[in-house]
Amino acid sequence: MLGSAGPPAAKLAAIQCGSRCFSAAAGGKIKVANKVVEMDGDEMTRILWAWIKDKLIFPYVDLPIAYYDLGIEERDRTNDKVTIECAEAIQEHNVGIKCATITPDQARVEEFKLKEMWKSPNGTIRNMLDGTVFRAPIIISNVPRLVPGWKKPIIIGRHAHADQYKNKSLVIEEPGTFEICFTPKGSTERKCRTVFDFNGRGVALGMYNTEKSIRGFAYACFQYALAQGMPLYMSTKNTILKKYDGMFKDVFNEIYEKEFKQQFEKAGLWYEHRLIDDMVAQALKSEGGFVWACKNYDGDVQSDIVAQGYGSLGLMTSVLVCPDGKTVVAEAAHGTVTRHYRAHQ
Numbered sequence: 001m002l003g004s005a006g007p008p009a010a011k012l013a014a015i016q017c018g019s020r021c022f023s024a025a026a027g028g029k030i031k032v033a034n035k036v037v038e039m040d041g042d043e044m045t046r047i048l049w050a051w052i053k054d055k056l057i058f059p060y061v062d063l064p065i066a067y068y069d070l071g072i073e074e075r076d077r078t079n080d081k082v083t084i085e086c087a088e089a090i091q092e093h094n095v096g097i098k099c100a101t102i103t104p105d106q107a108r109v110e111e112f113k114l115k116e117m118w119k120s121p122n123g124t125i126r127n128m129l130d131g132t133v134f135r136a137p138i139i140i141s142n143v144p145r146l147v148p149g150w151k152k153p154i155i156i157g158r159h160a161h162a163d164q165y166k167n168k169s170l171v172i173e174e175p176g177t178f179e180i181c182f183t184p185k186g187s188t189e190r191k192c193r194t195v196f197d198f199n200g201r202g203v204a205l206g207m208y209n210t211e212k213s214i215r216g217f218a219y220a221c222f223q224y225a226l227a228q229g230m231p232l233y234m235s236t237k238n239t240i241l242k243k244y245d246g247m248f249k250d251v252f253n254e255i256y257e258k259e260f261k262q263q264f265e266k267a268g269l270w271y272e273h274r275l276i277d278d279m280v281a282q283a284l285k286s287e288g289g290f291v292w293a294c295k296n297y298d299g300d301v302q303s304d305i306v307a308q309g310y311g312s313l314g315l316m317t318s319v320l321v322c323p324d325g326k327t328v329v330a331e332a333a334h335g336t337v338t339r340h341y342r343a344h345q
Contacts (some may be wrong), residue, residue: 029059029060029061029062030060030061030062031062032061032062032063032064034064034093034094034095035064035065035066035093036063036064036065036066036093036095036096036097037065037066037068037086037089037090037093037095037096037097038065038066038067038068038096038097039068039070039086039096039097039098039099039101039121040067040068040069040070040071040099041070041071041098041099041100041101041332041336042071042072042099042100042101042102042336043100043102043336043337043338043341044336044337044338044340044341044344045099045100045332045334045335045336045337046071046099046336047341047344048337049099066089066093068082068085068086068089069082070082070083070086070098070099070101070121071101072101072102072104072108072112072114072118073112075118075121076112076114076115076118079115080118080119080121080124083121083124083125084124084128086125087124087125087128087129088128090125090129090327090329091128091129091327094326094327094328095327095328095329096125096320096328096329096330096331097329097330097331098122098125098329098330098331098332099332100331100332100334100335100336100337101121101122101336102336103118103119103120103121103122104117104118105117120165122331123165123166125320125329126160126161126165126320127160127161127162127165127166129160129320129322129327129329130160130161130213130216130322130323131160131161131216131220131320131321131322131323131327132157132158132159132160132216132217132220132221132224132320132321133156133157133158133160133299133303133318133319133320133321133331134155134156134157134158134224134317134318134319134321135155135156135158135299135303135306135307135316135317135318135319135333136153136155136156136316136317137153137154137155137306137307137310137311137315137316138310138315138316138317139153139310139311139315140311140315143310143311143312143315144311145309145310145311146308146309146310146311147284147309147310149284149285149286149287150286150287150288150309150310151287151288151289152287152288152289153288153289153310154283154286154288154289154290154292154306155224155228155230155290155291155292156291156292156294156299156302156303156306157217157220157221157224157232157291157292157293157294157299158294158295158296158298158299158300158303159209159213159214159217159293159294159295159296159299160296160299160320161209161210161213161217161296162207162208162209162210162213162296163207163208163209163295163296163297164205164207164296164297165296165297166207166208167205167206167207168205168206168207169203169204169205169206170203170204171201171202171203172198172201172202172203172204173201174198174200174201175197175198175199175200176197176198177194177196177197177198178194178195178196178197178198178204179192179193179194179195180192180193180195180206181193209244209247211247211251214247214248214251215251215255216323217293218251218252218255218256218293219255219323220321220323221234221252221291221293222255222256222259222260222264222271224291224321225264225269225271225290225291226260226263226264226267226269228291229267229269230269230289230290230291231264231269231270231271231272231289231290231291232264232269232270232271232272232290232291232292232293233271233272233273233274233279233290233291233292233293234248234249234252234271234272234273234274234293235273235274235275235276235278235279235280235292235293235294235295235298236248236249236273236275236276236295237275237276237277238275239275245295248295249273252271252273252293253273256271276294276298279292280302283302283306292306303316303318303333304333307333307334313333313334314334316333316334317330317333318330318331318332318333319331
């Protein structure tokens with residue numbers, strides 16, 4: 001009944017998106033020259049993504065697609081090889097569009113009867129492509145903000161490489177010594193550090209990052225902040241992780257002083273390193289208007305807090321920008337909306 005009272009759906013879509021879409025609605029589709037990699041997902045987001053494609057994209061856009069199903073069942077069937085293959089396809093075609101996917105925990109392993117607890121496909125793809133995930137809120141005037149003081153956007157720059165997302169962990173079942181060791185290439189001399197002497201059951205974790213990736217992260221953040229006309233803050237816990245987080249702090253400071261300080265000052269901008277706990281407090285009482293560079297896990301957590309603070313996890317863009325300057329992946333900044341999917345079922 002609503003449709004009969006107004007213009008046809010195709011014409012209405014054309015009116016809403018402008019003259020370029022109008023030509024598509026009138027019969028000719030918008031031609032896209034290069035192939036894009038589509039990564040399908042799980043649960044309610046998979047269903048909604050299909051609706052969006054069928055109603056808003058395919059009727060108006062002639063889009064060559066390299067399709068990969070990253071649904072949990074297909075990842076399990078292929079022993080997660082499909083995730084590797086789609087990352088390689090993104091490297092070839094330079095553009096990827098990803099739906100939200102399930103990262104299984106033990107409950108999901110049992111629910112889907114999985115062969116093993118597969119790793120996050122986002123983590124696998126990001127580690128293969130390297131780069132930085134920039135997450136920016138979509139600010140809508142009539143969507144109330146949970147943090148009313150945020151008048152300007154806060155953009156999270158998340159280092160999308162390694163740390164906890166490429167960890168190795170183990171459950172300790174008996175008393176013993178936990179060490180971390182490094183063996184230089186071409187040498188048998190190991191450098192080891194004792195982490196802890198266990199007296200009983202516990203857990204242990206090892207993780208890493210590389211200076212090359214941290215430098216790429218720093219360049220991406222400085223360049224992005226300049227392009228956005230916003231100051232840049234970098235947060236770590238270098239007072240505790242003196243060597244690990246210390247490298248992040250030192251690399252950012254070095255690159256800023258040597259290559260970006262004059263450009264920032266000329267634009268009336270600045271760069272500052274802050275401890276993560278201090279930065280969280282400062283962000284909450286600020287009015288926004290800055291780029292916040294975060295390590296991988298910090299960016300994962302803080303981007304959700306920022307998105308919800310502006311009104312909704314769904315109102316946030318998330319784009320992986322790669323070091324080659326031409327490869328990007330647009331992804332969902334939210335999960336698979338499981339509760340809605342249960343209702344849908």
